[in-house]
Amino acid sequence: MKSAAGYLLPIVAAALLLSAGCSHEISVTRVGSRDRLGYGSVSTGNGLNQNTANLLANLLLSDQYEENPEGLLLQLQKLFRNEPRPEHLAAMADVALNLGLRFASDPDRAVGYHLAAALYSHTYLQLLDRPGEQPYSEERVGVMRIYNAATGEVFLFLRQRNLLHHKGYRLTTAGGQRVTFQAPEFRLPLSPESYSDFLLCADYQPENLTHVSRRFGLGAPLICRVKPHLDEVRFTDNQTLPATLILQFKPGEENRREVTGQLAFFDSRNCDEVQLGRNRIPLEQDFSTPLAYMAHDPLPFGYLEYMLNPDKTVRMQGLYMFEPYSDDRIPVVLVHGLMSNARTWMQMINTLQNDPDLRKHYQFWGFSYSSGNPVLYSAQLLREDLQAEADRLQATGRPVKMFNRMVLIGHSMGGLLSKTLIMNAENRLVEPLLGDNYREMLASLTAEQRDFVTRMMDFKALPFVQRVVFIAVPHRGSEMANSAIGRIGASLIELPQSLVQRGEGVIGNLMRHGWLQPDNSKFQTGIDNLDPNNRTLQLLETIPFRPGVPYHSVIGNQKEAGIPGGSDGIVPYASSHLDGAVSELVVKSDHSAQQNPLAIREIRRILLEHLRQYPDIQVATPELPEELGEGAAEHAN
Template identity: 60%
Template structure:
């Protein structure tokens, strides 16, 4: 065979490849079980979806996407104008978002792409989407996700330039459209001046929460930081906020075509605590909600005083003590007042609040308050503070002329010592409580007291059940005391407590006389501290244990047992079951837990059940939980059988 004949097969093969467009052979690669979960993944290696990648390939625009991004947007807009198909607008939004993320090093260019992405996705949802005809359309979820990311990026750009609260400025999109921003719209529960800053929840990740309270929807969730001035402000119609108070919110950017090609945008700050949907076009969409991140951000920094100082030095920490609202007051919601235990503060309830507020029924009908006090104070002294604060709120509400119906359905939740404080809110002391405490010396003691000292005793030892408290939940409460109180640790702790000057001064005339009566400590100028009040032999504790609950009050017990669930007995490590158990409780749940029952997920779910039960006793609320619709089956199979 000559050379020419030898070359002919090679030339023929080359010609075949040329005619085939140099394409590789079509086939598959087996990934097996290891890659099975990635099947159908919506995003390609370029960040865009497979559908968008297909569209770029169909019109030979891959290179334009990689090298000439502004030109790409123009080409896709031209394609959409020639044939306004929803998938073309979806591809525009997808490309614009990812190109904006790619160009982050040039913020002024990146924001043009992000503005385009927000505008395209908003247009898709308001004009082209058809949820009634296509309820399972994956593009809808993609457009919501793109919109959320894009408006977060736009908001970050505006904040960097101090434009987030301004109006009458304009930005250009990647396609060259000019968008004019109108004055922001506020639907938050406080005036804009009450907030020091707005932060994107997407910029943070929570730590150590047992539950993430977040719901998918449209919008960019915000941390709305209440200013120190607003926290410190004293208003006639509400009590104060907690330190470093934050509120949840959700940002929307609404677009409108004013005619003549003029596009406008408006930032809307929505109250996600009181709104769950938003309207775009003719459809109502769920609002993106995030309650965990604002709550975790609120407690990111330590308080001015640590737990030990807060207990041992009540006088120095007076500014922290009292009733707090963890959200603006609403007269259409039932207050749930949380009272913490020994050596603690209202932050001990954050896990519980975080989980409970994820329930839409509880969000609709309840508001959470916290009462904090130095647990070094005598229990009855702290109880007097709580009683006065709650009565003041009742008086404020009554004076305002607003409805009191929901306020008068209040629920108290007390952990450990806090349960003893809360218990006095639903008890009547009776007329002779002082006599029962002081014994035979009562008459002589009372005769020798100065008027202000007599008033002091009356405030401490005479109380009536608050008529607006309808239910109490006790968590690991030492109704009959704890042996830890008279252990050497408890005794040292008790002797280190520095009681408030006002309390010691007002009681100084009777300190020595009442020594060793179980009301005062057996050493000079000391009332019985909160620690002493947990001693099983303490006179105040025994007296509280003997008083009946006011008629009509419903109470529940949640008790810890370190060994196992559901078994009455044992101990949570601090309080034994026999001390926590109450005859006559509407319910009692024993969970496997140490003394910090309030953070136990099963205890939190039990409190949720109790709060739902509380709502059901008021038929006019018409509270209904989701119901299982019935039989689940394959309708096609049933039809084929027929």
């Protein structure tokens, strides 16, 4: 007789043979912390999202994705016509996008898939999207991302073919729809002719920014390169502006395979959303990448040359705007310090413009000057540029309400320039600096030179400056100016011709009449003005600020934050501190405190405070929900 084992052996063997062609049993594998972060990702290994992969698997179409992509897309279109469900259209867009990426080496083939992906996702958002019913739908967010990526790929193809500004050309999608493009729509702050190029933000990765200013939404963010030397406004070198591209579609009335397409360029700073079907959808916005691109090319002159040769670098000097002038935004004028230029503010601008209230109500300007110039001379240039802008607005009849609420932010030497704009000199400088015989000295000058000196030393406060922020400002000087390096630097600076031109300039004329000795001119450079014993610096300290203008101090301390005292390595606390400041913040920082994240956060607070003082500007103050209660609030803190 056979044993029980003998009877069971053939049965087990047969079961093993029958199961040989089946898949492995369902199970799990333990993953590590890195893989755990990918839990819930919408993408599968082949680029498709999980819902699309599920649909293809359920319809036994997964193999077609690899073997017959054109046929797959046609089958999905047929499926959607027979059963027009949103998830089917979303899958079509997903498949088309990824097939376009697969054929990237053949742009003429890839664009058909990308155009199809843009069309399908646009149709989904325009006709089938129900955000009110499904506000947390992962599918609709995925479709928006597909649309954005596809729009960017179509843009790159059209740019490569020089078609961005054209109309009447036709492209065919991989699904067979024929798209005829209308002339593009430009909703940008400057005319289309003012831009030299449009670049895709996704092609660039910002570096060394402490903050990424982006917002999720619809569209492909762009870098708009502005042509140099525009008449409308003075921009800095390599100026860029942010924009968002939308690719719009309209189906034909008689033939659904005929579609009209149009590119629409939206100004990211002035437009937050776009109407698509029955819904208004936020625009995708990227403010960091255009700003980083603007700063990636070196300036024509280095920091040292800019300081030592004011005349040679004069084209870099003056008032700059980082965006076209807007009547409904308050100017924030940023004034850099020693051996610097307007780009020193990029970190701050990048962070501040991410705040929607600041972006809506402020416009950022920069004033650039050679820090080798005497402080009073540079301050005069700043004053004249701002006054010229005020006169221009008045002459053209444009509104000045917001202009008259101007905020100045000065770093280091720039703070010395800035504070003169809220001072009335009232002859506190002319006689002490020029001597008891200053009237005879002035009489020896030409009328133009006399006016020049008087305006430089006997200035009045500008009425439209309503708040000033001082960052690491040497109000009482810095011993750095007395160091060997400081003295050598001062001796190398070539003062501008308007001051020292032989026989014609102010200093040259005063020398010729014996009022100045030849070596006196060397003691009025910007570095000399930072000497704690410098007469100009000491006299400025005696002039009060215009009443009613609040001012703030942000001070660096290399060793510890929040502690009055110490130094930022260049300027000691005793020199930066002002008794009458509305607020004072000491951050742990070197002298470049204007780039410190906590200092920038303080600037944000001050600018919001400035807005709240005007009743016509509605800026909400965040409040803790009552449901949390006092105990919860204390716990949160």
